[in-house]
Amino acid sequence: DSGVTQTPKHLITATGQRVTLRCSPRSGDLSVYWYQQSLDQGLQFLIQYYNGEERAKGNILERFSAQQFPDLHSELNLSSLELGDSALYFCASSARGADTNTQYFGPGTRLTVL
Amino acid sequence: EDKVVQSPLSLVVHEGDTVTLNCSYEVTNFRSLLWYKQEKKAPTFLFMLTSSGIEKKSGRLSSILDKKELFSILNITATQTGDSAVYLCAVSMDSNYQLIWGAGTKLIIKP
Numbered sequence: 001d002s003g004v005t006q007t008p009k010h011l012i013t014a015t016g017q018r019v020t021l022r023c024s025p026r027s028g029d030l031s032v033y034w035y036q037q038s039l040d041q042g043l044q045f046l047i048q049y050y051n052g053e054e055r056a057k058g059n060i061l062e063r064f065s066a067q068q069f070p071d072l073h074s075e076l077n078l079s080s081l082e083l084g085d086s087a088l089y090f091c092a093s094s095a096r097g098a099d100t101n102t103q104y105f106g107p108g109t110r111l112t113v114l
Numbered sequence: 115e116d117k118v119v120q121s122p123l124s125l126v127v128h129e130g131d132t133v134t135l136n137c138s139y140e141v142t143n144f145r146s147l148l149w150y151k152q153e154k155k156a157p158t159f160l161f162m163l164t165s166s167g168i169e170k171k172s173g174r175l176s177s178i179l180d181k182k183e184l185f186s187i188l189n190i191t192a193t194q195t196g197d198s199a200v201y202l203c204a205v206s207m208d209s210n211y212q213l214i215w216g217a218g219t220k221l222i223i224k225p
Binding site for chain 1: 145146148155156158159162202206212213215216217
């Protein structure tokens with residue numbers, strides 16, 4: 001158990017809908033990262049937040065957005081969903097200090113768009 | 115462009131064999147290299163390497179970094195079927211906290 005929690009574990013929805021994925025980082029971690037992993041594909045970095053502020057953006061679509069709240073949990077919002085958005089969405093967190101590069105992953109949310 | 119390349123992309127061996135997985139990188143301001151194992155779930159952290167020539171070891175797994183030649187290897191000795199997974203290599207840079215990920219090596223251990 002990495003200490004990173006994600007909800008829900010599974011989500012099934014229809015095209016055009018909007019969903020929100022939630023992530024709670026490990027206690028004390030200030031950075032949160034979101035990744036998308038489609039079937040048999042590599043990890044695609046979406047976005048990073050550090051202590052409530054957006055730090056870096058990767059291959060995140062305009063239909064997707066995220067935020068990190070004062071209690072450091074983060075939410076990833078996916079809207080106008082398409083079939084191709086079906087994937088595993090991982091959240092990871094990393095610590096403040098010397099070991100800032102080790103990311104610890106949550107169990108993921110499996111999104112299925114029908 | 116910063117990149118991380120892993121080889122081979124896939125590997126099938128028999129239980130008891132020793133395997134070596136490779137990760138080469140080209141990044142600016144290298145900070146560290148990390149190895150992760152991903153089974154049918156989230157990646158789990160294995161090693162972080164920052165210095166050349168210092169082997170990190172955990173049970174049957176070991177890894178070493180060569181900062182001059184810009185690569186790392188992950189060795190697994192006496193492989194078991196439970197070692198079957200995708201092994202991911204990632205590199206971090208001083209300029210930010212993102213990780214640049216390789217595509218992974220899919221390792222299959224046959225009984």
